[in-house]
Amino acid sequence: MNEKEQYWSIRLRKVVEALEGNGMEAFVTDTRKEALTRALTLIPKGATVGLGGSRTVGEVGLLEALRQGDYTLYDQYRDGLSPEESMRIRKDGTHADCFVSGSNAITYDGKIVNVDGLGNRLAGFCFGPGTVIIVAGRNKIVPDLDAALYRVRNVAAPMNARRFGVKTPCVETAECSDCDLPERICNLTLIIEKSKIEGRMKVILVNEDLGF
């Protein structure tokens, strides 16, 4: 491990303790490959699985593993879907056995912060799926709630807006101007402070930079 990895190994373990203190199950993995293995141990074969939009889930290989594995995957990202089919699949995902996603920010004291355009990802986090699995790279870790709220609107959202190909101002300015356009992708913000159901939320922190 180099110095950066050693630093993050210590920091991530502290965040794991904080998440556990908030009623969540949490893990640290050194690599994305280990994160994939860990995630697959948490998803029973035959389970129905919903997806929250996430570059990270793709980067660790989990999206492809779910597509090819023995699961019923509600996959709104597959090619050729009509808008109506995509919306129906998103709804199905919010009451799947498992819900798999990344996260926009996680604080040192174990709060999970996300912003959505539509809200299906936040719905899956809140209620419905029996298990929620979040995979997050070390770049998502921030000191506190203010830093998390700054990050979701000034780091994650501008990069995601670029990924989605929308023409919001943040794509050009790399900062949020609280736009009022129909393409706006920041319409709902969720702060998960604690999990009422012990262990329903499972967070895998990866000692690599992943996603936005």
Ligand code: SF4
């Ligand atoms: S509110 Fe608009 S400008 Fe701000 S980050 Fe979201 S999409 Fe970009």
